Amino acid sequence: xxxxxxxxxxxxxxxxxxxxxxxxxxxxxxxxxxxxxxxxxxxxxxxxxxxxxxxxxxxxxxxxxxxxxxxxxxxxxxxxxxxxxxxxxxxxxxxxxxxxxxxxxxxxxxxxxxxxxxxxxxxxxxxxxxxxxxxxxxxxxxxxxxxxxxxxxxxxxxxxxxxxxxxxxxxxxxxxxxxxxxxxxxxxxxxxxxxxxxxxxxxxxxxxxxxxxxxxxxxxxxxxxxxxxxxxxxxxxxxxxxxxxxxxxxxxxxxxxxxxxxxxxxxxxxxxxxxxxxxxxxxxxxxxxxxxxxxxxxxxxxxxxxxxxxxxxxxxxxxxxxxxxxxxxxxxxxxxxxxxxxxxxxxxxxxxxxxxxxxxxxxxxxxxxxxxxxxxxxxxxxxxxxxxxxxxxxxxxxxxxxxxxxxxxxxxxxxxxxxxxxxxxxxxxxxxxxxxxxxxxxxxxxxxxxxxxxx
Amino acid sequence: xxxxxxxxxxxxxxxxxxxxxxxxxxxxxxxxxxxxxxxxxxxxxxxxxxxxxxxxxxxxxxxxxxxxxxxxxxxxxxxxxxxxxxxxxxxxxxxxxxxxxxxxxxxxxxxxxxxxxxxxxxxxxxxxxxxxxxxxxxxxxxxxxxxxxxxxxxxxxxxxxxxxxxxxxxxxxxxxxxxxxxxxxxxxxxxxxxxxxxxxxxxxxxxxxxxxxxxxxxxxxxxxxxxxxxxxxxxxxxxxxxxxxxxxxxxxxxxxxxxxxxxxxxxxxxxxxxxxxxxxxxxxxxxxxxxxxxxxxxxxxxxxxxxxxxxxxxxxxxxxxxxxxxxxxxxxxxxxxxxxxxxxxxxx
Numbered sequence: 001x002x003x004x005x006x007x008x009x010x011x012x013x014x015x016x017x018x019x020x021x022x023x024x025x026x027x028x029x030x031x032x033x034x035x036x037x038x039x040x041x042x043x044x045x046x047x048x049x050x051x052x053x054x055x056x057x058x059x060x061x062x063x064x065x066x067x068x069x070x071x072x073x074x075x076x077x078x079x080x081x082x083x084x085x086x087x088x089x090x091x092x093x094x095x096x097x098x099x100x101x102x103x104x105x106x107x108x109x110x111x112x113x114x115x116x117x118x119x120x121x122x123x124x125x126x127x128x129x130x131x132x133x134x135x136x137x138x139x140x141x142x143x144x145x146x147x148x149x150x151x152x153x154x155x156x157x158x159x160x161x162x163x164x165x166x167x168x169x170x171x172x173x174x175x176x177x178x179x180x181x182x183x184x185x186x187x188x189x190x191x192x193x194x195x196x197x198x199x200x201x202x203x204x205x206x207x208x209x210x211x212x213x214x215x216x217x218x219x220x221x222x223x224x225x226x227x228x229x230x231x232x233x234x235x236x237x238x239x240x241x242x243x244x245x246x247x248x249x250x251x252x253x254x255x256x257x258x259x260x261x262x263x264x265x266x267x268x269x270x271x272x273x274x275x276x277x278x279x280x281x282x283x284x285x286x287x288x289x290x291x292x293x294x295x296x297x298x299x300x301x302x303x304x305x306x307x308x309x310x311x312x313x314x315x316x317x318x319x320x321x322x323x324x325x326x327x328x329x330x331x332x333x334x335x336x337x338x339x340x341x342x343x344x345x346x347x348x349x350x351x352x353x354x355x356x357x358x359x360x361x362x363x364x365x366x367x368x369x370x371x372x373x374x375x376x377x378x379x380x381x382x383x384x385x386x387x388x389x390x391x392x393x394x395x396x397x398x399x400x401x402x403x404x405x406x407x408x409x410x411x412x413x414x415x416x417x418x419x420x421x422x423x424x425x426x427x428x429x430x431x432x433x434x435x436x437x438x439x440x441x442x443x444x445x446x447x448x449x450x451x452x453x454x455x
Numbered sequence: 456x457x458x459x460x461x462x463x464x465x466x467x468x469x470x471x472x473x474x475x476x477x478x479x480x481x482x483x484x485x486x487x488x489x490x491x492x493x494x495x496x497x498x499x500x501x502x503x504x505x506x507x508x509x510x511x512x513x514x515x516x517x518x519x520x521x522x523x524x525x526x527x528x529x530x531x532x533x534x535x536x537x538x539x540x541x542x543x544x545x546x547x548x549x550x551x552x553x554x555x556x557x558x559x560x561x562x563x564x565x566x567x568x569x570x571x572x573x574x575x576x577x578x579x580x581x582x583x584x585x586x587x588x589x590x591x592x593x594x595x596x597x598x599x600x601x602x603x604x605x606x607x608x609x610x611x612x613x614x615x616x617x618x619x620x621x622x623x624x625x626x627x628x629x630x631x632x633x634x635x636x637x638x639x640x641x642x643x644x645x646x647x648x649x650x651x652x653x654x655x656x657x658x659x660x661x662x663x664x665x666x667x668x669x670x671x672x673x674x675x676x677x678x679x680x681x682x683x684x685x686x687x688x689x690x691x692x693x694x695x696x697x698x699x700x701x702x703x704x705x706x707x708x709x710x711x712x713x714x715x716x717x718x719x720x721x722x723x724x725x726x727x728x729x730x731x732x733x734x735x736x737x738x739x740x741x742x743x744x745x746x747x748x749x750x751x752x753x754x755x756x757x758x759x760x761x762x763x764x765x766x767x768x769x770x771x772x773x774x775x776x777x778x779x780x781x782x783x784x785x786x787x788x789x790x791x792x793x794x795x796x797x798x799x800x801x802x803x
Contacts, residue, residue, distance in 0.1 A: 027468055183468065255794065268795035328458070337459045345467040352462055366467075373461055381474040381530065382572030387688065387742030395794040400742055419793045427466030434474045435572075441464050 018221050020246035021260045023394050025428045027183050027249055027346065029222060034306050035186040037314040039194055042330050044116045048090050048321030049101045050076070051111040054359040055150040056157045057083035062112060068095045071125035073296055076112055085148045085158045087112070088297030090319035092120040102353040104342045111357075114321065127296035132205065140209040140292075147291045148298040148360070153177060153188070153252070153281030154343050156361030159288070162280070163210040165273045174212035175261055175279040176203055178219040178226065179245065179252030182344025185364045187302045188282045190315045192219070192226035195286040196233045202280075202289030203240055210278050214239040217282070218261050222247040249346060250426040254279050256394050268422050283363075303362055305331050309338050309369035318358050325354035327365065339368040346427050381435035389429035389439060395422050399429035399439050406442035411449045420446055474571075477686045478531035484677040485538045485732065491673055492666040496546035496598070497605025499613040500666045506550045508537030510557025518566035532571050536560055539579040539732055542667025543725060543772070544586070547598040547610030547624065551617035552590050556582040576779040577736040580772055587772070593621050597640050597663045602631040640664045641723045642768040651715055657722035664724065671722040678731035687735050690744075694751025695730035695758075696721055702759040714763060726758060729771035739779040746782075746789035753785075754778040 053059035060077035070076055070089040077087040093116040101111035135143060145160040165171055176199075180188040192199060203215050219227045221244045230242045245251055245260050255266050257279065264275040272279060280288075287298060299320060306313040311332030318327070324340060341348040342356065345366050358365075389399035397419050405414045414420040420443060429439040492500045515533040519526050527533075540560050544553060560582025568574045587594050598610045612621035641652035641662050656662050660670025668674075681687035703720035721727070734740065734754050741750050754774045761770025 025470075027470075259794070265795045268793070270795070325458075333458065335458075337461065339461045339463055339467070341465075341467055345465070347465050348467070349465065350462045350467070351460065354458065354460065368467070378469065378473055379475075382570070384474055384477075384572045384737050385740070385742055386477070386737040387747075390742045390744075390791070396791045397793050398743065398790060401790075418790075419796065422793055422795060425465075431466050431468060432470050434470075434472055434477055436469070436473065438464070440466065444464075 018244045018246045019260045020248055020251065021256050021394060023392055023396065023428070024248040024250060024256075025392050025431055026247075027431065029247075030183045030306070031186050031189070031222070033313045034184070034304050034315055035189055035223075037186075037190075039190050039302050039315045039317050041317050042322075042327070044091050044118065044122065044319060045322045045326040046116060046118070047096070047323070048093075048114040048116060048319060049111045049323060049355065049357040050087055050090065050114060050321040051101065051103060051109055051357070051359060052077055052087070053109055054087070054156060054320070054361065055085055056155070057081070057085075057161070059110070060084060060087045062098055064095050064112070066095050066097055069093070070095060070114070072120075072122050073124040073126035073299055075126070075297060079145060083158055083161050085145055085150060085160075086297065088126070088148055088299050089114060090299040090321050091116045092122055092125070093117045101357075102355050104349045104351055104356050106352045111321075124296060124299070127294050130293060130295045132293055137209060137211060140205065143292055143295070144205075144209060144288060147288070147296065149284060149288060149291070150298075150360045151281055152283035152287060152301055152360065152363070154347070154361050154363050155254070155281075156359075159206075159280060159284055160209075162273070162278055163206065165210070165278075169273050170276060171210045171212045171273055171278045172214070172276045173262060174203065174207050174210060174215040175257060175277055176215055176217040176282055176285055177252055177254070177257055177279055178217050178223070178230075178242075178282040179257060180223075181220060181247070181249045181252040182346055182348070182363070184306045184366045185304045185344050186306075187304045187315055187363055189223050189226055191283050191286050191302055192223070193229055195290070196229055198289035199230070199282055199286040200233055200240065200289070201293070202285035202287065205288050205292055206278075206280055206285060207239070212278065214241070216240075216261050217242040218245045218251075218257050219243070220245055220247040220251055249428065250394055253394070253424060253426060255424065268419065298360060301358070301360065301362070303358060304364035305367070306364065307341070307367040307369075308372055309333055309335065309367035320359060321357045323355050323357050324351060324365065327358070328354065328367070333367060335369050337370045337373055339373055341366040341368065346431070347425065378436040380437060383435055383437060386434060388432040388434065392428040392432045394426060394428060395419075395424065397423060399443075402443060402446075403429075403437055403439045406439075406446050411446040414443075414446050415450050420450070423447075472686075475530045478535060480681060480684060480686050481535050481732075482531055482538065484681050485535065485542070487677055488542060488667045488670070488673055488728075489538055491660065491670055492542060492546065495600045495660065495669065496610070496666060497602065498607070499598075499605070499610040500546045502550060502609070502613060503544060503546060503548055503553055503666060504538065504541040506553045507541040507544070507557045508534055510554040511537035511540070511561045514558045514561035515566065518562060518570075522566070524570070527570060530571060533561055533565075536565070536578045536582075539728075540582045542728060543579065543583050543665050545594060545597050546666045547596060547612040547621075548586075549593055549612055549615035549621050551615065552586060552593055555589070556586045559585040572738055574738055575783075576776055577733050577739050580733060580776055580779075583772055584776060596621065596624060597643075598624060599628050599631065600661070600663050600669070604631065640768065641719075642762065645715055645719070645723075646762075646768050651719060652723070654718045654722055657719065668725045668728045671727040674727045674731050688737075688740075688747065690747045691735040691740060691751050692730040694748050695734055695755040696726075698752040698755030699726060699730075699759050700755075702756050706759070706763060720759060720762070724762070724769045725771045729758075729775055730754070733771075734775045734778060736779075739782060741782045741786040741789070743786050743789040743791055745791075746785045749785050749789065750778050750782060753781060
């Protein structure tokens with residue numbers, strides 16, 4: 001522990017040496033409330049809402065009937081094609097309905113409603129132990145798909161689909177994302193500290209599945225304890241390496257961390273495998289390390305529940321499908337008005353309904369209270385061309401020009417000449433704008449408009 | 456659960472400083488320079504400052520009223536224009552002409568373009584350029600600094616009746632001047648009489664000149680404050696001073712007798728105030744990284760060329776106006792290379 005303490009007072013010079021990308025921002029971290037809180041379980045909610053589409057790609061197809069009893073861990077929906085994953089019952093209980101339920105996007109989408117048997121011991125009743133050594137690359141990818149694994153960092157892209165690369169492409173390096181650059185969130189931090197061995201096991205499995213010869217774990221330098229624990233758990237002759245990267249938003253975005261760690265750039269409109277790399281989040285890797293050897297499916301995940309509105313902030317292991325209002329009841333919310341953000345405050349979505357459940361891509365809930373909501377609305381000024389957005393954009397776009405064009409509804413021009421489609425909506429431009437112009441919001445509208453008019 | 460939930464779009468957090476915070480801090484940064492001007496030139500400089508600022512604010516309010524727009528004088532940008540404009544005028548500049556300068560600066564330089572954020576040129580320099588053309592005598596009449604009675608007595612030209620030309624102050628100047636402080640500016644002395652003012656006097660502001668342009672040291676300190684608070688782009692002043700210094704140094708090497716050295720050039724005239732507070736006007740300067748350096752270099756080089764080879768003693772005003780005019784073009788040519796793209800795309 002002495003070494004741990006020393007590392008926490010990491011010198012300024014040492015920090016200056018840490019790899020990073022140019023531009024980006026430094027929002028207040030707000031992680032002190034939950035980063036030291038160990039992962040805990042909560043009681044099961046009486047009803048779980050399991051949406052069929054918790055991932056990018058085709059929604060899963062239900063394989064259960066209404067009224068059927070299911071055991072915790074039992075498959076309840078199958079993957080529909082390659083870019084899709086199955087679903088597993090997050091608890092033992094009875095299927096009450098398959099119906100439309102609210103989602104974070106504001107639309108209603110089909111979900112399986114599971115009535116949980118509160119008296120049950122909730123032991124995972126499904127799973128076949130696998131001898132990993134006997135599985136080849138294709139079989140490993142298949143096993144990862146069958147576990148229902150998606151990017152747990154928030155992307156929710158089916159993990160197996162990232163690992164299979166077209167004929168002729170080679171992945172030389174697997175990058176493991178332990179940045180967690182969003183304010184408030186500490187799930188990846190706790191996973192690295194508490195599930196270190198599962199994390200390393202998962203990295204080995206993913207390396208085999210994608211054929212990478214080495215792996216680099218990138219950890220922001222505001223988590224020196226995690227860096228130290230992970231480093232000590234890595235055997236000396238291992239092809240896995242943990243590196244500190246600068247604490248800066250959006251360090252944890254896939255394209256950005258790739259640039260930071262390997263100096264490579266994903267070509268515009270392309271995929272990360274085209275430059276010989278793949279990336280998984282530490283949470284995803286740890287879940288793979290736990291589930292694949294046991295042949296189990298993804299039924300729960302770690303989320304951070306934090307923010308000024310929450311009485312008992314912390315990191316919780318929650319069954320998928322747990323509705324937000326149940327979490328707020330368990331963890332205490334005082335007041336009558338709130339904004340509940342699913343994900344971090346920079347890129348997360350405000351929930352339109354408290355029935356929206358925790359899904360595979362939910363990294364946290366940030367709950368804002370009245371004090372936050374009643375802050376005076378910042379006055380909006382015309383663009384004064386200060387260039388702060390240009391100096392903040394991690395993709396080196398020109399948000400100032402994009403914003404001026406958006407105001408004139410020149411959406412096609414934005415895409416043609418100012419690379420609108422390279423914007424991944426990190427929100428740095430809106431964050432820094434002294435004129436309080438809703439830049440990223442306008443870019444979203446422009447992209448949607450272009451998509452709808454492309455056909 | 457009984458709870459009203461509010462829907463907002465990400466990002467849910469924002470940095471705190473806003474346009475009016477930035478503008479207010481620019482005003483704070485200009486106050487020491489204005490105070491020094493009053494100390495140096497007395498109540499005339501004070502009256503000049505107040506007149507121009509008042510004229511700017513009234514013009515802004517008038518145009519808002521005429522255009523049926525919300526009043527924008529609270530954003531402090533008109534105050535900045537007023538102070539900057541006053542600082543570039545001779546301390547004894549007739550007050551009625553000062554009011555005209557303020558009216559033109561805001562009216563022609565800013566409001567007609569659409570107000571804050573839409574102006575093509577630095578409004579203060581538009582006002583300055585107008586009076587340079589309209590009142591060529593008054594704008595080159597330099598009273599001596601540190602006149603004995605400066606805190607109780609106006610410079611004779613200050614109170615010129617509206618629509619009349621100011622009186623000649625040569626006699627008055629000789630009468631009040633303290634020793635070495637004659638009325639001519641260091642640049643004029645150098646250009647027309649071959650007398651070079653010592654660099655240290657220029658640096659600290661112990662010379663004649665426009666109200667707020669004399670002390671290079673003070674301007675640098677105030678600029679540093681804004682840079683430290685991240686409210687000014689340091690690349691613009693650094694680029695201008697470096698390119699002006701380099702150009703002056705090369706020309707000085709070629710013929711030292713006729714071309715003064717780089718330090719004299721940097722610390723004399725309006726270059727320092729122009730580089731730090733005028734060219735860095737966010738609205739009228741480019742935002743792309745390469746564009747900023749090109750813009751700054753252009754201004755630095757053109758300033759020195761006008762000073763040495765043009766008919767005027769000072770070139771910084773026209774250099775910045777030219778830079779402002781070029782800014783959109785420069786920006787268009789220097790779009791940054793976006794992530795994931797092979798090279799700069801040509802934008803023409």
